[in-house]
Amino acid sequence: xxxxxxxxxxxxxxxxxxxxxxxxxxxxxxxxxxxxxxxxxxxxxxxxxxxxxxxxxxxxxxxxxxxxxxxxxxxxxxxxxxxxxxxxxxxxxxxxxxxxxxxxxxxxxxxxxxxxxxxxxxxxxxxxxxxxxxxxxxxxxxxxxxxxxxxxxxxxxxxxxxxxxxxxxxxxxxxxxxxxxxxxxxxxxxxxxxxxxxxxxxxxxxxxxxxxxxxxxxxxxxxxxxxxxxxxxxxxxxxxxxxxxxxxxxxxxxxxxxxxxxxxxxxxxxxxxxxxxxxxxxxxxxxxxxxxxxxxxxxxxxxxxxxxxxxxxxxxxxxxxxxxxxxxxxxxxxxxxxxxxxxxxxxxxxxxxxxxxxxxxxxxxxxxxxxxxxxxxxxxxxxxxxxxxxxxxxxxxxxxxxx
Amino acid sequence: xxxxxxxxxxxxxxxxxxxxxxxxxxxxxxxxxxxxxxxxxxxxxxxxxxxxxxxxxxxxxxxxxxxxxxxxxxxxxxxxxxxxxxxxxxxxxxxxxxxxxxxxxxxxxxxxxxxxxxxxxxxxxxxxxxxxxxxxxxxxxxxxxxxxxxxxxxxxxxxxxxxxxxxxxxxxxxxxxxxxxxxxxxxxxxxxxxxxxxxxxxxxxxxxxx
Numbered sequence: 001x002x003x004x005x006x007x008x009x010x011x012x013x014x015x016x017x018x019x020x021x022x023x024x025x026x027x028x029x030x031x032x033x034x035x036x037x038x039x040x041x042x043x044x045x046x047x048x049x050x051x052x053x054x055x056x057x058x059x060x061x062x063x064x065x066x067x068x069x070x071x072x073x074x075x076x077x078x079x080x081x082x083x084x085x086x087x088x089x090x091x092x093x094x095x096x097x098x099x100x101x102x103x104x105x106x107x108x109x110x111x112x113x114x115x116x117x118x119x120x121x122x123x124x125x126x127x128x129x130x131x132x133x134x135x136x137x138x139x140x141x142x143x144x145x146x147x148x149x150x151x152x153x154x155x156x157x158x159x160x161x162x163x164x165x166x167x168x169x170x171x172x173x174x175x176x177x178x179x180x181x182x183x184x185x186x187x188x189x190x191x192x193x194x195x196x197x198x199x200x201x202x203x204x205x206x207x208x209x210x211x212x213x214x215x216x217x218x219x220x221x222x223x224x225x226x227x228x229x230x231x232x233x234x235x236x237x238x239x240x241x242x243x244x245x246x247x248x249x250x251x252x253x254x255x256x257x258x259x260x261x262x263x264x265x266x267x268x269x270x271x272x273x274x275x276x277x278x279x280x281x282x283x284x285x286x287x288x289x290x291x292x293x294x295x296x297x298x299x300x301x302x303x304x305x306x307x308x309x310x311x312x313x314x315x316x317x318x319x320x321x322x323x324x325x326x327x328x329x330x331x332x333x334x335x336x337x338x339x340x341x342x343x344x345x346x347x348x349x350x351x352x353x354x355x356x357x358x359x360x361x362x363x364x365x366x367x368x369x370x371x372x373x374x375x376x377x378x379x380x381x382x383x384x385x386x387x388x389x390x391x392x393x394x395x396x397x398x399x400x401x402x403x
Numbered sequence: 404x405x406x407x408x409x410x411x412x413x414x415x416x417x418x419x420x421x422x423x424x425x426x427x428x429x430x431x432x433x434x435x436x437x438x439x440x441x442x443x444x445x446x447x448x449x450x451x452x453x454x455x456x457x458x459x460x461x462x463x464x465x466x467x468x469x470x471x472x473x474x475x476x477x478x479x480x481x482x483x484x485x486x487x488x489x490x491x492x493x494x495x496x497x498x499x500x501x502x503x504x505x506x507x508x509x510x511x512x513x514x515x516x517x518x519x520x521x522x523x524x525x526x527x528x529x530x531x532x533x534x535x536x537x538x539x540x541x542x543x544x545x546x547x548x549x550x551x552x553x554x555x556x557x558x559x560x561x562x563x564x565x566x567x568x569x570x571x572x573x574x575x576x577x578x579x580x581x582x583x584x585x586x587x588x589x590x591x592x593x594x595x596x597x598x599x600x601x602x603x604x605x606x607x608x609x610x611x612x613x
Contacts, residue, residue, distance in 0.1 A: 147577050161592065165599075187583040 030127035064271035072260035073097035084210030104139035130169030137177035140261025195219035233310035289326035292351025325368035417543035444552030452541025459537035559584030
């Protein structure tokens with residue numbers, strides 16, 4: 001640490017006013033404040049100062065994502081070796097998944113941060129830290145087989161058009177990671193849905209070579225139930241990729257085909273505990289998403305016509321991106337509502353719409369992304385009316401006093 | 404023929420600093436709807452240019468005889484007649500493109516650029532300047548359509564005017580056409596990008612920020 005500090009101090013004059021590399025000051029500042037506490041914290045004075053700045057907030061979110069990421073990586077390997085019918089150790093499976101996901105993380109960070117640094121340099125501002133979380137979320141919400149160049153294009157699109165044009169971190173209307181996914185979803189539908197993309201069957205850097213066994217099907221559980229011929233839920237059974245039945249515990253621990261981050265509900269719950277305990281994520285938003293989903297499912301169950309309409313509520317919560325979206329996407333402090341009452345309405349409608357899209361539109365087996373993006377657009381309106389109602393209430397009180 | 408500075412402004416202004424699409428933000432609806440391929444974009448550009456130019460001339464000739472109260476109806480009749488002619492010509496000589504453009508040929512009648520030019524220019528100027536104004540505005544609208552259509556067809560279908568441009572080798576290497584380019588939201592983003600570049604080159608057009 002000391003050596004690092006010394007080195008940074010040594011090269012600092014180059015970046016200050018008049019230095020040779022002054023035009024790169026934003027880049028230098030970003031690294032310095034990332035590695036050490038920003039110089040701008042208060043050193044004296046009696047006023048209370050919050051210990052958190054946004055870099056620390058971001059790092060807590062990343063920590064909360066780590067369990068889901070690790071189990072997701074393991075699951076990538078697990079599904080792969082199931083598909084090629086090899087029996088290998090737990091570590092080999094994890095190693096395979098690690099190799100498959102790591103390039104995506106690297107590409108997402110390099111492209112996104114590259115644009116952020118370039119933009120900050122151009123505007124001569126500090127580099128904002130918003131992309132630290134988005135860059136980690138992007139590889140976790142796309143299929144594991146998404147080509148790297150697509151991730152690069154989509155990340156660049158999202159950072160420029162969903163964030164920088166609105167004024168950078170903190171001003172974006174839509175969640176940047178979800179815009180990346182939406183761009184991929186509408187641009188390259190064949191790589192983002194169906195039953196070919198959720199399980200990586202090819203080898204990764206020569207690891208895990210093998211041919212896919214007979215009877216392999218990579219459809220996700222939600223994809224299966226959206227396209228099933230079964231007349232009712234009782235005639236339907238979720239299947240793993242080799243045709244083996246899937247149990248509730250498989251879904252809870254995350255041993256099902258799906259995006260890296262979304263599969264393991266227990267890891268997401270662990271992340272939720274971290275977010276709530278540190279006060280970074282709002283428990284109100286998370287809880288109300290689940291309440292909204294519950295209400296929608298109970299409603300749909302009451303006049304069920306087919307298998308997906310009859311699907312009990314716990315499957316909705318365990319499968320697909322429902323839990324992941326509720327914990328990590330809906331709670332994004334920038335794009336969600338800011339008022340406490342607004343958070344209840346916002347979360348409730350996300351859960352409601354997500355279930356509605358899942359159940360009523362067979363073309364979109366997963367509705368979480370569209371539901372959150374849709375409500376992102378309405379968040380300012382909800383805030384406006386919550387504040388407006390509060391003002392009106394207080395105005396009434398004021399008039400009573402005047403009389 | 405050397406053009407006087409006023410004629411030049413009438414003809415060339417709409418191509419750049421007085422552009423109907425990217426400065427006045429008119430005619431956006433058809434600009435988004437027909438630009439998924441380059442060919443219909445070009446045909447639409449020509450059709451609108453023709454209708455604007457001749458509509459301007461006719462209204463300019465009639466401008467002293469049109470009673471003020473019913474001028475909109477007269478303008479509509481003239482434009483509708485011209486659009487019908489254009490539509491029939493397209494059906495006769497370019498049936499496929501006409502089918503691609505579908506209702507948008509007929510909807511030229513309601514194109515804001517047209518009514519705007521008739522109201523704002525043709526009613527107060529002679530036939531020759533009105534003709535140039537119509538040509539200028541039609542081309543100003545047209546070049547935006549062509550640029551948007553170019554990028555949408557190139558990135559969305561990998562073709563230009565129906566010919567394969569993106570080489571097969573690239574597809575074999577894993578490249579894929581961008582489906583979002585074929586949807587209207589991408590057209591509005593492309594128009595926005597053109598506006599972005601245009602505004603950054605012409606700072607006097609930028610709205611003042613508070």
